[in-house]
Amino acid sequence: MTKFVKVCNVEDLPPGSGKLVMGLYDKPIALFNVDGNFYATNAICPHMGGHLQSGTLRGKVIYCPWHQWSFCVDTGESDHQGGHRISTYQLQIQNGEVMVGWLS
Numbered sequence: 001m002t003k004f005v006k007v008c009n010v011e012d013l014p015p016g017s018g019k020l021v022m023g024l025y026d027k028p029i030a031l032f033n034v035d036g037n038f039y040a041t042n043a044i045c046p047h048m049g050g051h052l053q054s055g056t057l058r059g060k061v062i063y064c065p066w067h068q069w070s071f072c073v074d075t076g077e078s079d080h081q082g083g084h085r086i087s088t089y090q091l092q093i094q095n096g097e098v099m100v101g102w103l104s
């Protein structure tokens with residue numbers, strides 16, 4: 001059975017924004033709210049370590065603040081062929097609390 005850890009409350013993350021949280025085993029997770037739907041990805045950009053939660057979110061695509069590499073926060077896929085993928089994490093909302101699990 002997958003373990004989950006509470007990372008914040010729903011109201012802590014407005015739509016269109018990202019937030020750094022600590023997941024299971026103190027894994028840095030970038031949490032995003034896209035129109036009320038929450039997504040959890042690796043917080044560290046695979047290019048040179050930019051902090052993805054601080055990037056620009058356009059729909060489900062996050063643009064790294066350092067050099068603009070971009071990734072889908074739902075699938076983790078890069079939006080260009082041959083690009084790197086980022087990890088995505090299981091996520092649940094329970095009683096207004098955002099819970100993150102392990103890799104999805």
Ligand code: FES
Nearest residue numbers: 045048050064067
């Ligand atoms: S560190 Fe993210 S694009 Fe360069």
